[in-house]
Structure formats: C-alpha cells, structure tokens
Amino acid sequence: MLKTSKIFNFFVTLLLVLLVLACVIPFWILFINSFTSENYLVQNGYSLLPKEFSLSAYKYLWEAKDSIGRAYMMSIIIAGIGVTTNLVLTILFAYPLSHKDLPGRGAISFFLFFTMLFNGGLVPTYLVYTNIINVKDSLAGMIVPYLLMNAFFVIIMRTYFTSNIPSEVLEAAKIDGANEVQCLTRIVLPMSKPIIATIGLMALIAYWNNWTNGIYFLTTRTDLYGIQNYLNDVMNKATFLQSHMNTMISTQNIPNISVRMAIAVIAVLPLLIVYLFFQKYFVKGITLGSVKG
C-alpha cells in the first residue's frame, strides 16, 4: 500500500465518494420516484428529493398482480430451473476433466475451449433453435439457448476441483470401494461449496437479467415473459404512445411513471439482496475469471 500525503489522500477520498454517489443516485431516483405521486411527476419531472409521498404505484402493482405477479413468478421459475440445470451440467462436465489420467482429456478440453474462441453468432443460432430444435414460444426458449452451460464456468470449476481436492482423498475412497458417482457426490461436492456458490450466483445473474431470449424466441407466447421482458414491453408501449400522441390507443393498460419505477425497483431488489449476502463469492468469481484455464 502506498504512503500518501494529506492532500493526495483528500483527492483520493473525493474521487471514491463521487463514484459511490454515481452508483447510488440512479437507484435513489428509481426508489424515490416510485413513492412520489403521479401528479407531481407529470408536472415537475423526475426528482432527486422525496416530494408528495404516495403509495399509489405500489397499490397499482398489487392490483395488477395477475400480470406483474405472473411475470415475476416466471422469472423465478426460469431462474430456478436454469441455475439448477446449469450447475448440474457444469459439474458433470468439469468432474471427468479434472481426472488427469482420463484418456482423450486433451481432445475433450479442446472441444470445450474452442467454443470460447469461435461462435456462429445470432443468425445460425436463431435458425438452429427455431428450425432444428424448436424452442420457439415455449418455456425452453427462455432457458435453453445461450445460458444453460458455458465453457468459462466449466473451466473455473475444473480448475477448482484439480487444485483444491487432494487426489489422495479420492484414491483412498476408491480403494474403499466408492465408485465415481459416490466420489463426486460424497467427497468432491461437499468440498466445493464456495465454487458452486460462485458459479450459481453468476448463473443466477445471467438468468434473472436475461431478456434477449424473450425477444428472440417468444413472439406469441408473451404470457411466458419474465419480469425483464415485461419491463421492456411496458417501456416500448410508453415510448410508442409518446411518439403517437394523437392515435387512439387505450392508455389504460400502460403503467404511468411512478408505477414503472416501482416495477423496476421490485425487479432489482431480489438480485441486490442476494448480492449483498453473497458478495464475497461474487468478487471471487471476478478475480477467478482472470485466471486462465
């Protein structure tokens, strides 16, 4: 650590405080305006200070629980199935690769690693998922494409297995008659909780925040939208309305400003809470990412 003068330290603190504010104020604006009356917002715009406190946005959310609650539930279901499957696939692929004596290990590693170097991009992927394996307008369309497993997680997991689980322990278990499945479930997994938490958290963020699969693969079944696609839809309708002021569209179904802020708040909240509890795993995941496979 550097030894610093008083003036230098003052500027360092100032910079960090400004950046902390830059990260906090946008949330503050979402939060405060979700508790502000719509009248005030329409007349004065988004405000930095709490003005004309009102719970009407949250009342609206409660009354619209059929649509918003549904999207929220979909997000939970999609993230639940997705994260679980992702972890199972990642562990099952990483464990054999952690055996240095596995015949063909080099070729399998290359098969995995090559997917990080080269990819087909959106058009062929879209055509594969709509023409060869059809996931269009189904729950699978939200879960399977892109997110179910990736080489990066597998490599991190494999590296953890090889460097943190002593091979003597596995040898001993095998001499006692344990098979590979028992070795994996009874020895390796209990010793790998930190890495499972890290990868689970990263997969959770990816699933919870995903909205691209929704716009690629759900065209008619908008009832399968998660909360992110719901928010996206609301914003599209609102901007469409703003640019077509004169057309006769029912404005009834489009939530107003404070309601939009309230939906955004409840969409962010679960991830923020999970993050605050598990943030050390998350930071670990970032620094692990810089370690090569």
Next chain:
Amino acid sequence: MRRRKFLRYLPLYLMLIPGAAYLIINNYLPMAGLVIAFKKVNFSLGIFQSPWCGLSNFKYLFSNDDALIAIRNTILYNLGFIVFGNLLAIIVAIALDCARSKFFKNVSQVIFLVPFLLSTVIVSYIVFAFLSPTNGFINNSILPLFGIENGIKWYNEAKYWPVILTVVYLWMSFGYSSILYYSTIIGIDKSYYEAAGVDGASTWQQIIHVTIPSLKPTIITLVLLGVGRICYSDFGLFYQIPQHSGLLYSTTQTIDTFVYRALLELNDVGRSSAAGFLQSLIGFVLVLGANWLVSKLDKESALF
C-alpha cells in the same frame, strides 16, 4: 485389458454426455450454420439443403452504407471503451489502494459492483429517468440551472449518443474491471514501496515507477482481450439504452443490433447472415492474433 480400462472410465464418459450434447446444439451446430451466409435460404428446404448463391449476400450487404456505418460504430465504440475503460479502472484501483479507511474501502468496492448487476432493461429505465424529454431529470432540474429552459430532445439527436453510451458503459463496467486491477495491486510486494520511500520517491513517483509497471501484464491482457472482441458489442447497451430510436441509428447501430434488426425486424436472412459471418470470422482471427501477441509480450498472461 483395454476393455477393463474402458469400463473403469465409462462412468466418467457418461457424465460428459449431457454437456457435450448441449455444446453441439448451442455452439457447434451454429458454427456449421455459418454456411448460410453463402446460401439463398429457403425454409421449406431447410438450412443445409438451400441452394448456394456465392457472394451475392455480401454484395447485397454492402449495397448501401448501413452495414459500413454499423461496422464503423462497433470499432470506434470499442476503441473508446478500451481506452477510457482501462484508464478509469486503473485510476479507481489505485485510489482504492490508497484509501486509508478499511471500512470505506470495502463499502466502495461493494457499491461499485452494483451497476454491473443490472440488466440493460433496468439501465434503460434509469437512463430514461435522466434523459426523458418531458419528465427527465436533466431537462427539468439540471439544464435550467445553466439557463437552458426548453430542454434537449436527447432521443432525437444522434450527436449526443457517443458520449451518453460511453458514460453508461463506464458506469456499468468500471467496478468489475477496477476489481481486476485492484486484485493485482494487492499482490504487489510491499517492500518495493518501502524501498522507493527510503529513496525519497514521492507518491506520484511510486505510482509511476512501482504500481503501473506491476499492472503491466493485467493491462496488456485486458487491452488485447478488448481488441479480440472489437467486432462485438453489448447488444442491450446499443439496443435498449437508446430506446431503439431510428433517429439515432447513425451513432448507435452496431453489428449486433444491425444483425438483429435485419433478421427479426426485416426478415432479411441474407444480409444478416453475411454480416454475422464477417463478425464471427474476423472475431476469431482477432482473438487468435491477440493471444499470439500476448504470448509474445508476456508468456504468463497468454490465454492459451
């Protein structure tokens, strides 16, 4: 003997099957599907049975300026992101290292990562709260302080967006990359600083002669990784944040939004597959090239 060996490893091979099947569907089939850039797609025949059409999709792609604008934007944004992103991340990492209070250090790290957790949909809500022409925080509360009463129609004026998108990108990503740099700084041997201090080096001199040289491998790796991805862009950043406003395409269209719009909004498989093919191919060459350069400069930080 061979048979016994095979039986011993059989459970391990079986474990690989689900993941391998997924990689084939999700990654390898699309790679093979890149050939559609050279085909005239006929969905009734299927992707692989459609007739070949040579380079006509590519000729069509460059028949007007749209694709060139998207390519230009992608490269220029990425260059800006690489320069400003790394610069900011290094400054923040050094500042975190210099901060005296341990509590403040930890709290700021936790908070810096929060923007990274948000989906681009939520970020587009936040940006809209600032820039909305009628209700936005900037038009209503900031600009009047400078005597601009009528506000600016942000979503109609392309010229502001290079700055807006760069700021949004930096806001979302600086926490992540500064932690990468910070974890390198923590690892610097303290005796270097002590020795420099004994020799009478000022804080600035210590930063320039001790901290920055120690960060060199990380800087090289991150810059070259960025160069390797110079044809790619965060789809959400360029699609959601500008509210897909058509008036802004000249400065917000990138290869990824171009491909998406051509494929799903215009149903133009030919142009989008040609653009996607170029992106995948150049991306591949650049990743290999960047890694080759890293391994020349610093063998330890090469990716493979």
